[in-house]
Amino acid sequence: MVIVKPNLTPLLKDMGLTQMDLSDKSGVPQGTISRFDKNSRHEANHLFSIAKALGVTIEELFIVEHEE
Incomplete structure (x- = not known):
């Protein structure tokens, strides 16, 4: 499972x-x-705009944890 x-x-x-x-x-x-x-849901256009403004990837806007 991915969190x-x-x-x-x-x-x-x-x-x-x-x-x-x-x-x-x-x-x-x-x-x-x-x-x-x-929020658990995010607008795609906001994700791209925020990531671009910060100079990070969209993935860096989140912490991804893997549980088994």
């Missing part, structure tokens, strides 16, 4: 960015960014 957990908050902290900074860079509303780590 996928959002990893946006730690990425922003490591990069010294706020949610508003990311909103400005990505064009994704700050409210959407605020809910990112709480």
Whole structure:
């Protein structure tokens, strides 16, 4: 089984960015960014916009754990 957990908050902290900074860079509303780590579903266009603005891959926006 694969468990996928959002990893946006730690990425922003490591990069010294706020949610508003990311909103400005990505064009994704700050409210959407605020809910990112709480949601189990994400809009594809938001994923691509956020990843591009941060200079990371979409995979890096998440923590993937494998359970047997």
